[in-house]
Amino acid sequence: MTARFRGVFLTCQDSVRTAAFYRDLAGVPLEEAGNDECTYYVLEIDGIQIALHDAQAFADYSFPPNSESNLTHLYFRIEDQQAFLEDVRSLGAPLVDVDDVVVTVQDPDGRKVMFGTA
Numbered sequence: 001m002t003a004r005f006r007g008v009f010l011t012c013q014d015s016v017r018t019a020a021f022y023r024d025l026a027g028v029p030l031e032e033a034g035n036d037e038c039t040y041y042v043l044e045i046d047g048i049q050i051a052l053h054d055a056q057a058f059a060d061y062s063f064p065p066n067s068e069s070n071l072t073h074l075y076f077r078i079e080d081q082q083a084f085l086e087d088v089r090s091l092g093a094p095l096v097d098v099d100d101v102v103v104t105v106q107d108p109d110g111r112k113v114m115f116g117t118a
Helices: 015-026 081-091
Strands: 007-012 031-034 039-045 048-054 074-077 095-098 102-106 112-116
Touching: 007 015, 015 039, 015 048, 015 081, 081 095, 081 102
Parallel strands: 007 048, 074 112
Antiparallel strands: 031 039, 039 048, 095 102, 102 112
């Protein structure tokens, strides 16, 4: 049997707020999906998804979310670090670290998200 990578699911304390963070700061065009029982936010490209799910509705083991986890690192490519830092400041996103290549911010669920020029 061969497995095919399908996507990354992020569980969130407040999926609406987290979806807004990724739309506003990273420009990720997440769309609302699901139904009355389970609403989530998703972007699918060539059969690969990134999806944001409510942690409590997703699975028993995913609630409450652990904001102290350092196991997941999302990385987005940016063209201009200084322009991006201006966006971070204007949106009030929590800035974690900046080096020559990478700006690391914290999403609403405590995940560290990297934006870099490499």
